Amino acid sequence: MTKYKFDRTYKAIVIGGSAGSFQGIVKILSALPVDFKIPIIMCLHRLKHVRNGFVEALSIKSIKPIEEPYDKQNIKFGKVYLAPANYHLAIELGNTFSLSTEEMNQNSRPSIDITLDSASYVFKEKLIGILLSGANKDGAWGMKRIKDHGGITLVQEPKECMIDTMPSAAIEQTKIDHILTINEIIEFLNALHVHIKTLN
Amino acid sequence: MYEIEISDIRKLSEIVKEKYDYDFTNYAISSFKRRIKRVLELYKFKSIAILIDKIKEDSVFFEEFVSEITVNVTEMFRDPSFWRELRDHIIPNILLNHDNISIWHAGCSSGEEVFSMAILLREMNMLHKAKIIATDIDKSIVEKAKKGVYSMKSMDLNTKNYIRFQGEQDLKDYYTVENQKIVMDPTLVEGVSYRVHDLVNGGVFNKFDLILCRNVMIYFNQKLQNMVLKKLHESIFKYSYLIIGSKESLIWCDIASKFIVVNNDEKIYKKIKD
Ligand SMILES: C[S@@+](CC[C@H](N)C(=O)[O-])C[C@H]1O[C@@H](n2cnc3c(N)ncnc32)[C@H](O)[C@@H]1O
Numbered sequence: 001m002t003k004y005k006f007d008r009t010y011k012a013i014v015i016g017g018s019a020g021s022f023q024g025i026v027k028i029l030s031a032l033p034v035d036f037k038i039p040i041i042m043c044l045h046r047l048k049h050v051r052n053g054f055v056e057a058l059s060i061k062s063i064k065p066i067e068e069p070y071d072k073q074n075i076k077f078g079k080v081y082l083a084p085a086n087y088h089l090a091i092e093l094g095n096t097f098s099l100s101t102e103e104m105n106q107n108s109r110p111s112i113d114i115t116l117d118s119a120s121y122v123f124k125e126k127l128i129g130i131l132l133s134g135a136n137k138d139g140a141w142g143m144k145r146i147k148d149h150g151g152i153t154l155v156q157e158p159k160e161c162m163i164d165t166m167p168s169a170a171i172e173q174t175k176i177d178h179i180l181t182i183n184e185i186i187e188f189l190n191a192l193h194v195h196i197k198t199l200n
Numbered sequence: 201m202y203e204i205e206i207s208d209i210r211k212l213s214e215i216v217k218e219k220y221d222y223d224f225t226n227y228a229i230s231s232f233k234r235r236i237k238r239v240l241e242l243y244k245f246k247s248i249a250i251l252i253d254k255i256k257e258d259s260v261f262f263e264e265f266v267s268e269i270t271v272n273v274t275e276m277f278r279d280p281s282f283w284r285e286l287r288d289h290i291i292p293n294i295l296l297n298h299d300n301i302s303i304w305h306a307g308c309s310s311g312e313e314v315f316s317m318a319i320l321l322r323e324m325n326m327l328h329k330a331k332i333i334a335t336d337i338d339k340s341i342v343e344k345a346k347k348g349v350y351s352m353k354s355m356d357l358n359t360k361n362y363i364r365f366q367g368e369q370d371l372k373d374y375y376t377v378e379n380q381k382i383v384m385d386p387t388l389v390e391g392v393s394y395r396v397h398d399l400v401n402g403g404v405f406n407k408f409d410l411i412l413c414r415n416v417m418i419y420f421n422q423k424l425q426n427m428v429l430k431k432l433h434e435s436i437f438k439y440s441y442l443i444i445g446s447k448e449s450l451i452w453c454d455i456a457s458k459f460i461v462v463n464n465d466e467k468i469y470k471k472i473k474d
Contacts, residue, residue, distance in 0.1 A: 049357070049360060049361070049364075051279065051281075051446065068447070069447075070447055070448065070449040071417075071418045071445075071447055071448045071449070072228075072421075072422050072425070072452065073449075073452075084447050087447055090230040090231065090234075091230065092228060092229060092230050092421075093206075093229055093230075096422075098228045098230045098231060098418065099418045099447050099448075100230075100231045100234075100271060100418060100419070101271060101273045101274075101415050101418070102231065102234070102235075102271045102273060103271075103273060114234070118230045121230075
């Protein structure tokens with residue numbers, strides 16, 4: 001049986017990642033149950049001036065199709081979304097996406113902090129944040145916001161990370177709920193999937 | 201941490217609306233909230249109440265507030281593939297039926313988009329045929345656009361974009377460097393009319409063959425997007441073009457049926473119904 005306990009339903013999962021996170025993300029996406037219901041929103045640092053190619057690269061092994069949302073698009077069950085190049089991706093009250101070209105945060109646009117913070121405000125305790133390998137501190141503050149709103153926080157085990165600055169910064173700022181390897185994150189998501197199914 | 205409540209944001213927008221002729225009530229909450237937070241930090245205001253009082257009392261400060269609350273980040277030749285499409289298809293198409301071309305940059309920010317257009321038209325040998333109007337709500341950013349002086353740092357990205365646009369020259373042929381600043385060739389924009397104009401409260405003032413309103417409506421909620429799109433629709437001649445940002449879409453909007461998609465990747469639309 002699984003060691004992860006869930007006591008409610010969840011509205012979204014946000015995954016943040018930067019340098020060294022690509023392999024981990026691909027692994028997670030390739031292991032998702034086909035009928036995984038909770039929307040997954042990914043904010044990954046990527047080349048600013050390259051609009052195409054990244055979704056395709058992630059999609060090759062992904063069980064589900066990946067979409068870069070348009071401004072004010074509705075968030076739907078069962079979907080996987082990716083923040084587009086050179087835009088911040090925020091969640092708006094009423095469950096839509098909102099894009100912005102404002103200044104970079106921690107040298108990043110999209111900024112993980114912005115996605116996590118806005119999502120934590122909208123989804124409160126019904127949000128799960130996952131932060132993976134990365135070379136800067138973007139996302140650490142956002143994880144704290146999720147925790148403050150009662151959501152669940154997960155970071156990739158720093159020892160497993162190619163570059164552990166990002167998860168370590170989050171661990172420093174917040175009492176993170178679970179520090180897990182990619183395989184354990186997959187296990188967590190599967191357990192969550194089973195839990196959500198029993199709710200319906 | 202100090203939390204900004206939605207009710208505070210509403211209150212602020214109401215007061216701005218009452219006292220000044222600006223209406224931010226239908227700006228997208230998520231980004232508007234971040235902008236307010238930024239203003240509080242910038243001016244070291246401890247609460248939104250202090251900001252509201254300051255706005256009530258000080259109309260000079262209010263202008264600064266408008267300037268800070270709007271997002272002015274922009275680039276030359278942002279989305280190079282879009283500019284190629286404009287050069288290779290859209291503008292030739294317009295000039296097939298017209299001797300002249302009228303263009304409106306709605307939300308021009310510091311003017312990089314206008315210079316991109318002017319360079320493109322000059323390289324097509326069509327600049328003299330264009331009548332360009334560039335507007336923005338933010339008075340100080342319009343002043344900056346008029347000057348056409350930019351930082352050296354910003355030129356890195358602009359140059360990369362220009363190369364990917366596959367322009368005919370070097371971008372540096374269009375500027376000089378003075379005191380560590382980039383000074384754009386003023387003859388590029390001598391025919392451009394720059395104005396302060398608010399898309400929300402401002403009226404329809406003319407009709408155009410081509411409107412660029414890119415990365416402006418992402419700061420609005422859907423209700424306001426619909427309102428503003430109605431005005432943009434009124435400001436375009438039938439069979440003329442509206443272009444929005446690469447991650448915006450008209451599909452959900454009330455007036456979607458009055459446009460057809462000319463190029464979905466580059467978000468180029470053509471008005472087909474009045
Ligand atoms: C991110 S910039 C877009 C610049 C350029 N079009 C581009 O795509 O790079 C957005 C601009 O919209 C302007 N803006 C915001 N609200 C406006 C309004 N109500 N009317 C006119 N301009 C507005 C802002 O001042 C800002 O300069």
